[in-house]
Amino acid sequence: MGEKVLMKGNEAVAEAAIRAGCRLYFAYPITPQSELIEYMSRMMPKAKGTFIQAESEIAAINMVYGAAGCGKRAMTSSSSPGISLKQEGISYLAGANLPAVIVNVQRGGPGLGDIQPAQGDYFQAVKGGGHGDYKMIVIAPSTVQEFADSASDAFDLADKYRHPIMILSDGLLGQMMEPVEFQPMKTTEEIEELNKQHFDWCIHPNQPEPNHHHHEINSLEIDPIILEQHVIKLGQKYDVITEKEQKWEEYSLNNDNEILCVAFGTASRLVKSAVDQLNTEGFNIGLIRPIRVWPYPYDAIKKAITDNVKKVAVFELNLGQMIEDVRLAVNGKVPVKFMGKVGGILFTPEEIKAQLEEWLQEEK
Amino acid sequence: MKVIAQRPKSLTDLAFTYCPGCTHGISHRLIAEAMDELDMRDQTMGVAPVGCSVFAYKFFNCDMAEAAHGRAPAVATGMKRARPDMHVFTYQGDGDLAAIGTSEIIHAANRGENISVFFINNAIYGMTGGQMAPTTLPNMKTSTSPYGRDVADIGYPIQVCELISSLRAPYYVERVSLLSPQDIIKAKKAVLKAMKFNKEGRGFTLVEFVSTCPTNWGMTPLDAMKWAKENMYPFFKLGNFRDKSLEGGE
Numbered sequence: 001m002g003e004k005v006l007m008k009g010n011e012a013v014a015e016a017a018i019r020a021g022c023r024l025y026f027a028y029p030i031t032p033q034s035e036l037i038e039y040m041s042r043m044m045p046k047a048k049g050t051f052i053q054a055e056s057e058i059a060a061i062n063m064v065y066g067a068a069g070c071g072k073r074a075m076t077s078s079s080s081p082g083i084s085l086k087q088e089g090i091s092y093l094a095g096a097n098l099p100a101v102i103v104n105v106q107r108g109g110p111g112l113g114d115i116q117p118a119q120g121d122y123f124q125a126v127k128g129g130g131h132g133d134y135k136m137i138v139i140a141p142s143t144v145q146e147f148a149d150s151a152s153d154a155f156d157l158a159d160k161y162r163h164p165i166m167i168l169s170d171g172l173l174g175q176m177m178e179p180v181e182f183q184p185m186k187t188t189e190e191i192e193e194l195n196k197q198h199f200d201w202c203i204h205p206n207q208p209e210p211n212h213h214h215h216e217i218n219s220l221e222i223d224p225i226i227l228e229q230h231v232i233k234l235g236q237k238y239d240v241i242t243e244k245e246q247k248w249e250e251y252s253l254n255n256d257n258e259i260l261c262v263a264f265g266t267a268s269r270l271v272k273s274a275v276d277q278l279n280t281e282g283f284n285i286g287l288i289r290p291i292r293v294w295p296y297p298y299d300a301i302k303k304a305i306t307d308n309v310k311k312v313a314v315f316e317l318n319l320g321q322m323i324e325d326v327r328l329a330v331n332g333k334v335p336v337k338f339m340g341k342v343g344g345i346l347f348t349p350e351e352i353k354a355q356l357e358e359w360l361q362e363e364k
Numbered sequence: 365m366k367v368i369a370q371r372p373k374s375l376t377d378l379a380f381t382y383c384p385g386c387t388h389g390i391s392h393r394l395i396a397e398a399m400d401e402l403d404m405r406d407q408t409m410g411v412a413p414v415g416c417s418v419f420a421y422k423f424f425n426c427d428m429a430e431a432a433h434g435r436a437p438a439v440a441t442g443m444k445r446a447r448p449d450m451h452v453f454t455y456q457g458d459g460d461l462a463a464i465g466t467s468e469i470i471h472a473a474n475r476g477e478n479i480s481v482f483f484i485n486n487a488i489y490g491m492t493g494g495q496m497a498p499t500t501l502p503n504m505k506t507s508t509s510p511y512g513r514d515v516a517d518i519g520y521p522i523q524v525c526e527l528i529s530s531l532r533a534p535y536y537v538e539r540v541s542l543l544s545p546q547d548i549i550k551a552k553k554a555v556l557k558a559m560k561f562n563k564e565g566r567g568f569t570l571v572e573f574v575s576t577c578p579t580n581w582g583m584t585p586l587d588a589m590k591w592a593k594e595n596m597y598p599f600f601k602l603g604n605f606r607d608k609s610l611e612g613g614e
């Protein structure tokens with residue numbers, strides 16, 4: 001571990017990806033992720049990697065498909081409208097069992113929306129987005145440090161499960177500066193070792209016999225019986241991921257919480273300050289912050305609803321998307337309240353505090 | 365005993381899934397023979413399209429990727445950048461390359477991406493049952509141009525070699541046909557040239573094959589050949605559009 005440097009989230013995640021062994025990056029400019037592509041354009045050549053400003057997000061994700069098919073760590077990034085264009089490619093990556101990392105620096109939508117931070121792509125990220133039966137592991141950082149750390153986490157998970165992984169951030173995390181400490185740069189030998197683990201399936205010509213065989217990267221199975229088996233296998237992979245890869249933070253959680261808050265990413269930062277203030281005033285509020293929003297930590301939320309919890313309060317920068325997963329976890333046990341902000345506007349900790357006070361008051 | 369016709373090593377022994385008389389089989393064979401003759405099979409990675417030739421990834425006996433419809437040049441770009449030591453080719457139909465994938469092909473060509481593109485122009489969407497393609501000829505009837513392609517309404521067929529050779533980067537662009545034995549011999553030469561240039565790392569190469577789709581044209585294979593000569597040649601002129609090896613420069 002080195003010293004801390006002050007950096008924008010977009011640049012930190014780019015630097016961390018290079019350190020994690022990513023040598024192939026393809027993307028198309030869009031605000032508020034442009035610092036990421038610009039950083040890559042400067043630093044990839046220095047790392048002797050490939051940077052291509054693609055002609056579109058569609059081309060970029062398909063370049064990732066080709067590079068990942070060769071067993072290399074490859075990444076693309078964009079913001080909401082561009083992520084919509086990548087959905088076709090993400091579905092193909094999932095269908096072909098390819099490891100890859102996709103960063104979404106979310107902005108306000110729908111349509112062209114605006115360029116301010118938002119969380120409106122939650123459904124798209126965790127419920128599919130592209131066509132067919134697939135799931136992506138979705139990492140939702142809430143600080144610049146976490147944003148950076150999510151890069152190596154994402155590549156490791158992608159390799160482990162041969163699967164596309166999304167980092168779901170937003171314009172605030174992308175553009176704010178915070179101190180960040182990086183993992184050491186992987187050496188060429190370490191990167192080669194990582195690539196080697198894919199040699200049994202990836203496109204890897206020119207191997208001496210008998211190791212040379214015809215490898216195919218493909219998501220097509222025209223025979224329904226074979227496709228059925230293929231999709232069932234994918235489903236089994238999602239089951240393993242669901243069991244093993246949930247990750248969340250418990251904040252001020254205890255058996256006497258009156259209200260349990262649930263929030264992720266940027267929204268959770270603001271909720272934390274409101275929770276801190278209320279708890280110093282003598283209330284008892286807890287927070288669960290899903291660090292990965294798929295697989296979703298349903299059981300952690302269920303467990304946190306002790307007999308003292310009167311309400312669950314969900315805060316999101318959208319019209320209410322993750323709340324559907326929270327409701328599944330709560331399963332009617334207590335009321336689930338919602339506060340949202342849209343249009344790329346953030347709520348302030350004071351607004352959150354006032355809202356929580358109102359909900360606490362209802363109990364009296 | 366001398367072997368005169370042998371299946372190229374660069375084809376697997378799977379039987380083709382093409383209709384009788386379809387030219388896809390011929391273009392597969394030419395590419396595979398060229399790969400054998402240049403001894404490139406072990407250094408080659410191919411990208412199959414979506415179209416009748418979707419199973420090209422099973423037919424070519426080298427490492428292959430199957431791309432989404434039209435995206436083959438982008439996938440090939442990712443592969444070539446990941447493995448610059450290897451040769452990469454795409455195999456694409458006219459719907460794949462000249463409609464849904466226009467952006468990917470133009471930009472791969474414009475970057476001078478070091479890949480070979482084999483473009484099968486049969487003036488129709490074969491796989492989906494004979495709809496109009498961007499290369500469908502004026503007044504030609506298809507299942508989605510039942511009154512004939514009306515150029516006033518939907519425009520003229522796209523001439524891919526002309527379009528690609530308007531860019532500066534491409535190294536070699538040639539239109540050949542598969543309509544007669546002589547044409548096939550010429551086509552083979554073009555394929556060999558394209559692959560050799562790529563082996564030498566010279567840049568982007570594209571070979572367009574004027575082809576037929578007897579099934580969706582509703583003709584016998586022989587009639588389809590005749591029809592194509594009469595109707596496609598006036599629009600899709602055979603010949604070389606770019607060969608930088610003859611220019612001396614760049």
Ligand SMILES: Cc1ncc(C[n+]2csc(CCOP(=O)(O)OP(=O)(O)O)c2C)c(N)n1
Binds near residue numbers: 433
């Ligand atoms: C995104 C998408 N749109 C449409 C299709 C359906 N589709 C499959 S093949 C094809 C056209 C193929 O025509 P062409 O490229 O000319 O190849 P051919 O079959 O004639 O060899 C279409 C429209 C698809 N698979 N994916």
Ligand code: SF4
Binds near residue numbers: 381416490576578580
């Ligand atoms: S439909 Fe046409 S292009 Fe497709 S295999 Fe049959 S003849 Fe060939």
